[in-house]
Amino acid sequence: xxxxxxxxxxxxxxxxxxxxxxxxxxxxxHCDAADVIARVESDTPYDPELWKALADGMGLAGxxxxxxxxxxxxxxxxxxxxxxxxxxxxxxxxxxxxAVVATEALLAFPHSRLRSSGGTPMADDLLxxxxxxxxxxxxxxxxxxxxxxxxxxxxHENGALYGELTGIADAAVADVLLVPADDGxxxxxxxxxxxxxxxxxxxxxxxxxxVVLEGAAGRLLGDAEPAVRRGLRAxxxxxxxxxxxxxxxxxxxxxxxxxxxxQFNRPVGGFQALKHRLxxxxxxxxxxxxxxxxxxxxxxxxxxxxxxxxxxAQAYAAPVAVHAAEEAVQLHAGIxxxxxxxxxxxxxxxxxxxxxxxxxxxxREALAELVDLPAP
Amino acid sequence: xxxxxxxxxxxxxxxxxxxxATTDRLDFLKARFDxxxxxxxxxxxxxxxxxxxxxQAVVDAELExxxxxDNDPRRIGIGLGMAAPTILGFGTEEQKRRFxxxxxxxxxxxxxxxxxxxxGSDLAALGTRAVRDDxxxxxxxxxxxxxxxxxxxxxxxxxxxHVARWAILIARTDPDVPKxxxxxxxxxxxxxxxxxxxxxxQITGEAEFNEVFLTDVRIPDSHRxxxxxxxxxxAQTTLMNERVSIGGMRIPREGGMIGPVSKTWRERPELxxxxxxxxxxxxxxxxxxxxxxxxxxxxxxxxxxxxxxxxGLKLAFARLNQEISGLEVELLxxxxxxxxxxxxxxxxxxxxxxxxxxxxxxxSKGNSIEGxxxxxxxxxxxxxxxxxxxxxxxxxxxxxxxxxx
Numbered sequence: 001x002x003x004x005x006x007x008x009x010x011x012x013x014x015x016x017x018x019x020x021x022x023x024x025x026x027x028x029x030h031c032d033a034a035d036v037i038a039r040v041e042s043d044t045p046y047d048p049e050l051w052k053a054l055a056d057g058m059g060l061a062g063x064x065x066x067x068x069x070x071x072x073x074x075x076x077x078x079x080x081x082x083x084x085x086x087x088x089x090x091x092x093x094x095x096x097x098x099a100v101v102a103t104e105a106l107l108a109f110p111h112s113r114l115r116s117s118g119g120t121p122m123a124d125d126l127l128x129x130x131x132x133x134x135x136x137x138x139x140x141x142x143x144x145x146x147x148x149x150x151x152x153x154x155x156h157e158n159g160a161l162y163g164e165l166t167g168i169a170d171a172a173v174a175d176v177l178l179v180p181a182d183d184g185x186x187x188x189x190x191x192x193x194x195x196x197x198x199x200x201x202x203x204x205x206x207x208x209x210x211v212v213l214e215g216a217a218g219r220l221l222g223d224a225e226p227a228v229r230r231g232l233r234a235x236x237x238x239x240x241x242x243x244x245x246x247x248x249x250x251x252x253x254x255x256x257x258x259x260x261x262x263q264f265n266r267p268v269g270g271f272q273a274l275k276h277r278l279x280x281x282x283x284x285x286x287x288x289x290x291x292x293x294x295x296x297x298x299x300x301x302x303x304x305x306x307x308x309x310x311x312x313a314q315a316y317a318a319p320v321a322v323h324a325a326e327e328a329v330q331l332h333a334g335i336x337x338x339x340x341x342x343x344x345x346x347x348x349x350x351x352x353x354x355x356x357x358x359x360x361x362x363x364r365e366a367l368a369e370l371v372d373l374p375a376p
Numbered sequence: 377x378x379x380x381x382x383x384x385x386x387x388x389x390x391x392x393x394x395x396x397a398t399t400d401r402l403d404f405l406k407a408r409f410d411x412x413x414x415x416x417x418x419x420x421x422x423x424x425x426x427x428x429x430x431x432q433a434v435v436d437a438e439l440e441x442x443x444x445x446d447n448d449p450r451r452i453g454i455g456l457g458m459a460a461p462t463i464l465g466f467g468t469e470e471q472k473r474r475f476x477x478x479x480x481x482x483x484x485x486x487x488x489x490x491x492x493x494x495x496g497s498d499l500a501a502l503g504t505r506a507v508r509d510d511x512x513x514x515x516x517x518x519x520x521x522x523x524x525x526x527x528x529x530x531x532x533x534x535x536x537x538h539v540a541r542w543a544i545l546i547a548r549t550d551p552d553v554p555k556x557x558x559x560x561x562x563x564x565x566x567x568x569x570x571x572x573x574x575x576x577x578q579i580t581g582e583a584e585f586n587e588v589f590l591t592d593v594r595i596p597d598s599h600r601x602x603x604x605x606x607x608x609x610x611a612q613t614t615l616m617n618e619r620v621s622i623g624g625m626r627i628p629r630e631g632g633m634i635g636p637v638s639k640t641w642r643e644r645p646e647l648x649x650x651x652x653x654x655x656x657x658x659x660x661x662x663x664x665x666x667x668x669x670x671x672x673x674x675x676x677x678x679x680x681x682x683x684x685x686x687x688g689l690k691l692a693f694a695r696l697n698q699e700i701s702g703l704e705v706e707l708l709x710x711x712x713x714x715x716x717x718x719x720x721x722x723x724x725x726x727x728x729x730x731x732x733x734x735x736x737x738x739x740s741k742g743n744s745i746e747g748x749x750x751x752x753x754x755x756x757x758x759x760x761x762x763x764x765x766x767x768x769x770x771x772x773x774x775x776x777x778x779x780x781x
Contacts, residue, residue, distance in 0.1 A: 008668075290665060
């Protein structure tokens, strides 16, 4: 515990602020709350136009991928800024699952070895495809699994894959699934070789699905364990930024509404009981921002402290996002209970996010090991 | 514009001319002040060089490396953090030259006479009266002074009053106007025979603070800071600086109150329970995130982009200190039933390190009261950061003398 720890850069650079402004502009134009509400009950709950604009137009799906593999060669810091904005808009796009988790899992494989392993071009080509956004990938591990925790496997038998996986986020929109099998390998499986059935999901904007494999063909990418762990750690660490954006929207929108809304011949936001709750929430959002920046910077710099930074940030941010959304519903009161007002999308996302990539309690348990505060 | 290289050069010149090993501590500090290296953002001639505040760290690092003495800032915190910026902002040239140097080197300790038994969160309601004595013979030798002021009243929660040479004081000079408008800001001589300081024993058993009784205390008009009736605005500068001086330090992980309880947890497995484990981990997470928020604020200040985040830090640390020390008392079990010493003492410094959990539990109760209660700070965040409306008020347009009390 005495070793000098690297100091994280917790600010936003000018480039990061410019990126934020560009993404926010795009979302303002293309991700209107009323449209999202209408879309989630339609045949296309995901927004392909928005995905195209983000991935094709702005190149954001390839931020984590080196330029040599067809990406932008940026870092987790920039991805975090994109996720803040996507969280603020509860955007129905598979960014976290494809451009972060599946991409990070693929980045675990040394590319040259895969290339020379013969036969099918794999991780590198897949990385390039995901980076371009032309194809969408999903790691076939249930959304609730924490980094380092156990996950479901499929059977590998005579060169084919068999089994049923549940709780796979964004599988319904994925073109390719990264499937861990009982022989220890991670396989790339085309979505049209399996049966994907959307499950009725709490989070309307990031639904989960079951994936049934009945003798599906898969291309072996390499060992599943390190790839899954890496994908989930990046997912947990960067989800914090999505939770930050979500909480920030809930706070900002609630403050705005309470300045307008009048009861008892006064703006409701002038009552001290409510002001104190909103000020408390502001403190939590401020703290979440520091934690989110800390996690993104630790991942970007491959810090030795990254495991702690991710577990810390996730343990803190998940309850804050839920608290922010719950306060937003309560303080919007009647209108907050309606289907028409978008705040329910945020509550559903926040609650599902508090389970995604491990609950706060799971991350606290991880910290107990990492910082030597052992259980009795 | 003074840059880091130039400051390093000036610091080395100071060290060469006054080697710390062979120079008297006070002489060194005076030389440092005169070289403009005391607080580099202050003007030339007043201990500074008009340089950016962030460059102070350059000077401090050079001096620390050379083993130079410091001015023991914790002993003179009120002078440095509150009196000095107010004198700089509102003092006359003569006041600045008279007071800032002995303040900074620590020859003269300052205290703050603001709070009163009847004016806590509502500080502007204060009742200590200052009346101009135009007729009587002035004890002040300054010919240009507009006569003495005679002050009567009671102040409270005054740390360092028993060792202070001077006090910053706010008093009511006009009871016939609304409360914020009738206040004037003074520099009060604590050696005046009308100043009586009594220790105020607190829940820890000690007396860090004092009550100060002011009876016909005479203050020359040349010791007034700012205009007559403008004391509330002057006091805002003092109070703003109080909150700024809370942030700004780089703290290592487990550097705060979470450190001792984590150490106890690691060293004494026999004390561990599942319930305590869950609560400890939750508090560890909150303490570490609050530390990161402080670090982020520090980085913002260094980058010249101060944010409103500082308003929240005091709130966060008050709650964490209370909850963590409370958990620690519980963790200690049978030892938690004991207390180190209830003897009435007068500590020089308020310092949590090296004190037992029971003391820290009791003393940290003050963290959510001193320097603005949690409830007032939440109002400030709600109104100034979030822009929410203030509660309707009945006291703003009423003359002070007609207020309910």
